[in-house]
Amino acid sequence: MEVINSIGRRKAAIARVYLSEGSGNVTINGKDYKEYFPTPILQYIVTQPFGILSLEGKFDVKVNLDGGGIKGQAEALRLGISRALIELNAENRPALKAEGFLTRDARVVERKKPGQKKARKKFQFSKR
Numbered sequence: 001m002e003v004i005n006s007i008g009r010r011k012a013a014i015a016r017v018y019l020s021e022g023s024g025n026v027t028i029n030g031k032d033y034k035e036y037f038p039t040p041i042l043q044y045i046v047t048q049p050f051g052i053l054s055l056e057g058k059f060d061v062k063v064n065l066d067g068g069g070i071k072g073q074a075e076a077l078r079l080g081i082s083r084a085l086i087e088l089n090a091e092n093r094p095a096l097k098a099e100g101f102l103t104r105d106a107r108v109v110e111r112k113k114p115g116q117k118k119a120r121k122k123f124q125f126s127k128r
Contacts, residue, residue, distance in 0.1 A: 004087050008080025010105055013068025017080035019088065022060025024050075028077070029065055036065075042074040049082045052095055079104060 001021045008015040026033035026046065037043050050056045061081060065073050082101040085092045096102055110119040117123055 001088075004084045006080050006083035006087060008076040008078065008083065008104075010076040010079065011068045011072035011108055013072035013076040014066050015073065015076040015080040016064040017077065017084050018062040019081070019084040020060050020062075021058065024057035024059065026061045026063070028063045037070065037074055042070060045074040046077050046081070048078055048099070049085055049096060049101055052099055052101075053085060053092055055085070075105065 004019045006017050006019070008017065028036040033046055034043055037046060047056070050059070061084075063077055063080070065077065067073075068076070078101060082096045086096065086102070093102070112119050115123075
């Protein structure tokens with residue numbers, strides 16, 4: 001099997017994923033994913049696509065992660081892995097789609113407007 005590459009995005013985070021057959025190692029920017037994502041919740045988010053398809057320990061994943069925060073990076077990685085697994089086998093699509101792993105979450109931070117404190121918060125109004 002050749003290396004399958006895909007991309008996942010979330011907020012400002014971009015994950016470039018390279019999937020190949022192996023023993024289940026997930027390497028992010030040269031580190032193990034458990035070292036890169038210290039909390040169990042983020043580790044779970046990363047491995048969700050493999051858990052749904054019962055493919056734990058069958059693929060090695062090498063990832064270049066850039067931008068955004070830690071949660072956005074984990075969700076970008078989940079999208080990238082899901083897309084790579086579909087490229088590998090199209091029969092994986094319905095299970096991943098049902099869980100919502102193929103939808104790029106388009107929510108991003110709203111921009112700050114001029115004459116306001118933040119995106120929606122205004123400066124305090126004084127009548128007199």
